[in-house]
Amino acid sequence: MxxxxxxxxxxxxxxxxxxxxxxxxxxxxxxxxxxxxxxxxxxxxxxxxxxxxxxxxxxxxxxxxxxxxxxxxxxxxxxxxxxxxxxxxxxxxxxxxxxxxxxxxxxxxxxxxxxxxxxxxxxxxxxSPLDRLAGRDFADLSAEELARLSEVMRTLVLRTPTRPSRRRRTAHHGARIDLRRTLSAGRRTGGYPLRLRRFAPRARPRDLIVLCDISGSMEPYARALLQLLYCAARATHAEVFTFATRLTRLTPVLRRGGPDDALARAGRAAPDWSGGTRIADCLAEFNERFGRRGMAHGAVVALVSDGWDTGPPADLATHMARLSRVAYRVVWVNPRTASPRYRPLVAGMAAALPYCDAVVSAHNLAALDDFAAALYARRCHR
Incomplete structure (x- = not known):
C-alpha cells in the first residue's frame, strides 16, 4: 500500500x-x-x-x-x-x-x-482568488481585481545585480592589502607584520530605472503597470519615468504617502496620459538630461512599451544604442509579446530589439516573475 x-x-x-x-x-x-x-x-x-x-x-x-x-x-x-x-x-x-x-x-x-x-x-x-488572478491578463481585470492586484504587488521585491562600491570591507582573501590594519596589527608582534590584512570593495545594488509608456496603445495595461511603477519607486536606488509625447519623472510623487494617494498623484502629474507616442524623442530627452549626468551609468534600465512610435525608427535605434552603451542592462517589457502569434513587425520595436538584453511580457501576475528575473540577471555580451 x-x-x-x-x-x-x-x-x-x-x-x-x-x-x-x-x-x-x-x-x-x-x-x-x-x-x-x-x-x-x-x-x-x-x-x-x-x-x-x-x-x-x-x-x-x-x-x-x-x-x-x-x-x-x-x-x-x-x-x-x-x-x-x-x-x-x-x-x-x-x-x-x-x-x-x-x-x-x-x-x-x-x-x-x-x-x-x-x-x-x-x-x-x-x-483561491490569488490563483485565479495569477493567470489573468492585466488588460482584462475589473476594478475589484485591480484593487486585489495592488495588495499583491505591494509585496513584490524588485532586485538588481550588485556592483562594487567605494566602501571597503575586511576579507581574508581580498585582492588588496590593507596597509593600515596590517601595520597596526604588527605592533603586537614587535613591529613585524606576521599576517597581512586584506580588504575588498563592498557590493551595492545597481540603480533601477523604469521608463513606462502611457500612450493610448498602452492604456489597457496602464492601471496595472502604474502599480508596478509604485513598487519600483519604493525600491532602493530606483527612478521612475513615464512618457508618451513628453518625459515625466514620477519618483518624488510615488515615494510620498500611501499607495492610493501616490498613484492618484502620479496620474495627475503626467499630462500626456493616453496621448500619442514619441519614444525616440522621450528617450533622447532622458539621455540628454539624466543619462549624461550619470543616472544611467551602470544601471538596469527597463522600458515598458509596445513599441508603437510615430517617429523614424532610425532615431529610436540611435538613442537605444546610446543608452545601451552606458547602462549595465536594458530590459524591454512588452505585454503584446505574450501572444504566441506576436511578431516584432512594429518598426519601433524592431529598431530597439538589437540593443535589448532581454524582452519580457509582464502581462499578468505570473509573468512578473520573468520580469523580476530579467532585472536581476547578469549582463549578456552583445
Missing amino acids: PDLPELAAAFTAALHDAGIAVGPDRTRSFARALTLLAPSTTRELRHCALATLVSDPEQIELFDGVFREVFGGAADRGAQRGQPGDPPRSLPNTVPGRVPGTRTDTAGGRGRDADAQPRTAPVPLAA
Missing part, C-alpha cells in the same frame, strides 16, 4: 506530465489536505485535489482525465452524484475511512479499520 507522500507525488507528477503546472507548493498543499481531511471516497479525494492543484477552470477536464487514469474511472462527475440512498464509493485499494499511507491510533482499540469514521469538512471547489 503506497504511503501518503508517494500518493501525492505520483498523482501530481502525472498532472505535470499532462500539461498542468503543478509545483512543489501545490504538491505540499495537496498532501496536507489529505492528512487533515482523510477523504474516504473518490469524490472527496477529487475535491481535495481539485482545490489544491487546479487554478484555472479550463484545466478541470484535463484534470479529470488524469484522475480517471490514476484512480480507475472514479473521476466521472456524473457518476459521483449517484442517488440519495447509494453508498459512497471507496478509494481503490484502500480501507474506507483511510487514505493510503495514513496512520491510525491503535491505543485502547481505537482507530481500528472497523471503527474508523471518515472525517467531514467543507471542501472548496474553486481555487
Whole structure:
C-alpha cells in the first residue's frame, strides 16, 4: 500500500506530465489536505485535489482525465452524484475511512479499520482568488481585481545585480592589502607584520530605472503597470519615468504617502496620459538630461512599451544604442509579446530589439516573475 507522500507525488507528477503546472507548493498543499481531511471516497479525494492543484477552470477536464487514469474511472462527475440512498464509493485499494499511507491510533482499540469514521469538512471547489488572478491578463481585470492586484504587488521585491562600491570591507582573501590594519596589527608582534590584512570593495545594488509608456496603445495595461511603477519607486536606488509625447519623472510623487494617494498623484502629474507616442524623442530627452549626468551609468534600465512610435525608427535605434552603451542592462517589457502569434513587425520595436538584453511580457501576475528575473540577471555580451 503506497504511503501518503508517494500518493501525492505520483498523482501530481502525472498532472505535470499532462500539461498542468503543478509545483512543489501545490504538491505540499495537496498532501496536507489529505492528512487533515482523510477523504474516504473518490469524490472527496477529487475535491481535495481539485482545490489544491487546479487554478484555472479550463484545466478541470484535463484534470479529470488524469484522475480517471490514476484512480480507475472514479473521476466521472456524473457518476459521483449517484442517488440519495447509494453508498459512497471507496478509494481503490484502500480501507474506507483511510487514505493510503495514513496512520491510525491503535491505543485502547481505537482507530481500528472497523471503527474508523471518515472525517467531514467543507471542501472548496474553486481555487483561491490569488490563483485565479495569477493567470489573468492585466488588460482584462475589473476594478475589484485591480484593487486585489495592488495588495499583491505591494509585496513584490524588485532586485538588481550588485556592483562594487567605494566602501571597503575586511576579507581574508581580498585582492588588496590593507596597509593600515596590517601595520597596526604588527605592533603586537614587535613591529613585524606576521599576517597581512586584506580588504575588498563592498557590493551595492545597481540603480533601477523604469521608463513606462502611457500612450493610448498602452492604456489597457496602464492601471496595472502604474502599480508596478509604485513598487519600483519604493525600491532602493530606483527612478521612475513615464512618457508618451513628453518625459515625466514620477519618483518624488510615488515615494510620498500611501499607495492610493501616490498613484492618484502620479496620474495627475503626467499630462500626456493616453496621448500619442514619441519614444525616440522621450528617450533622447532622458539621455540628454539624466543619462549624461550619470543616472544611467551602470544601471538596469527597463522600458515598458509596445513599441508603437510615430517617429523614424532610425532615431529610436540611435538613442537605444546610446543608452545601451552606458547602462549595465536594458530590459524591454512588452505585454503584446505574450501572444504566441506576436511578431516584432512594429518598426519601433524592431529598431530597439538589437540593443535589448532581454524582452519580457509582464502581462499578468505570473509573468512578473520573468520580469523580476530579467532585472536581476547578469549582463549578456552583445
